[in-house]
Amino acid sequence: MRKTYHRAFGRGGHEALKGMDLLVPAGSAFGLIGPNGAGKTTFIKSVLGIVRPTAGTVRVLGGSPEDPAIRARIGYLPERLHLPGTWKAPAFLATVARLKGLKPDAPALLRLLERVGLSDAVDRKIGGYSKGMRQRLGLAAALLGDPALLVLDEPTDGIDPMGRLEVRRILQEEVRRGVTLFLNSHLLAETERVCDRVAILADGRVLREGRLEELARGGARWRVRFAPGAEASALLAAGFVPTEAEARISTATTPGPQPSPQADGAREGVYLVEATDVAVLNAALDRARASGALLVDLRREGADLEAVLLGAVGSSPGVAA
Numbered sequence: 001m002r003k004t005y006h007r008a009f010g011r012g013g014h015e016a017l018k019g020m021d022l023l024v025p026a027g028s029a030f031g032l033i034g035p036n037g038a039g040k041t042t043f044i045k046s047v048l049g050i051v052r053p054t055a056g057t058v059r060v061l062g063g064s065p066e067d068p069a070i071r072a073r074i075g076y077l078p079e080r081l082h083l084p085g086t087w088k089a090p091a092f093l094a095t096v097a098r099l100k101g102l103k104p105d106a107p108a109l110l111r112l113l114e115r116v117g118l119s120d121a122v123d124r125k126i127g128g129y130s131k132g133m134r135q136r137l138g139l140a141a142a143l144l145g146d147p148a149l150l151v152l153d154e155p156t157d158g159i160d161p162m163g164r165l166e167v168r169r170i171l172q173e174e175v176r177r178g179v180t181l182f183l184n185s186h187l188l189a190e191t192e193r194v195c196d197r198v199a200i201l202a203d204g205r206v207l208r209e210g211r212l213e214e215l216a217r218g219g220a221r222w223r224v225r226f227a228p229g230a231e232a233s234a235l236l237a238a239g240f241v242p243t244e245a246e247a248r249i250s251t252a253t254t255p256g257p258q259p260s261p262q263a264d265g266a267r268e269g270v271y272l273v274e275a276t277d278v279a280v281l282n283a284a285l286d287r288a289r290a291s292g293a294l295l296v297d298l299r300r301e302g303a304d305l306e307a308v309l310l311g312a313v314g315s316s317p318g319v320a321a
């Protein structure tokens with residue numbers, strides 16, 4: 001798909017999408033990431049039928065994004081929300097429901113407001129809402145009518161960490177019940193936590209696309225906690241790096257001290273180990289256990305999306321990160 005924004009009177013234009021080819025599997029939680037001006041919003045608008053491609057086609061939920069029946073199955077949270085300041089949330093949601101062709105059901109609307117954490121604010125005017133509250137109301141509006149596809153542009157923008165947790169929980173619930181989630185967020189940690197697939201867009205083209213684990217270079221990292229008393233030098237020899245020392249290694253630009261067994265991570269018993277697959281991981285754990293170390297906790301480290309993004313954008317000719 002291509003999209004060129006034409007200037008007035010046909011004098012040239014700007015090619016925002018330069019041959020973008022993307023398949024978002026039904027039921028996936030899909031994240032779109034990329035630098036400013038990459039074309040993310042243009043792509044979202046084309047999925048919603050707001051922008052028409054200059055060349056190519058967009059198919060959404062098996063149909064055209066311009067088909068009202070298809071649009072009715074899409075929930076959309078825009079990046080810039082325009083909300084009526086003098087209204088209260090239930091009246092706003094009732095109007096959105098009517099615009100979506102739904103019959104407003106007052107108790108259901110209150111349940112929805114409770115779900116997004118706004119039950120205490122139903123009697124307040126929207127104009128007095130904080131940015132996070134406005135985002136939650138926008139999310140409630142997007143969820144009206146149980147859409148099959150949720151398109152969210154910066155859904156957690158302005159929301160505090162507790163609120164983000166709540167929003168994430170709602171999005172995960174939606175994905176579990178079969179909804180396809182399409183998320184555009186500058187918060188890479190948010191994308192990592194919510195999405196199972198990611199596409200990197202830069203300068204109007206998809207640079208990389210795939211499952212998060214596949215995109216992460218260098219295999220998976222594991223965070224391991226050993227019981228007190230584990231022999232730090234033996235763990236180092238087995239490939240386990242104390243977390244504090246690991247931070248120093250990755251940020252050091254000049255030769256510095258080698259990781260010492262007395263590093264904070266070692267004192268806490270927390271280590272990181274690189275393992276391309278579970279066989280490699282288990283071999284490392286076997287070496288650790290042979291030294292007498294006892295495993296207390298083991299968890300996979302999230303794929304480092306920032307590194308993947310910077311790597312993809314940095315290695316693409318003509319694209320500035």
Ligand SMILES: Nc1ncnc2c1ncn2[C@@H]1O[C@H](COP(=O)(O)OP(=O)(O)OP(=O)(O)O)[C@@H](O)[C@H]1O
Pocket residue numbers: 005006014015016034035036037038039040041042043
């Ligand atoms: N209506 C428009 N007319 C002309 N050019 C536009 C229009 N909308 C977007 N563009 C240009 O198209 C390019 C892609 O813009 P778009 O908003 O899709 O990027 P984005 O990835 O969403 O950026 P950001 O992360 O900054 O929101 C940019 O260079 C932008 O200036």
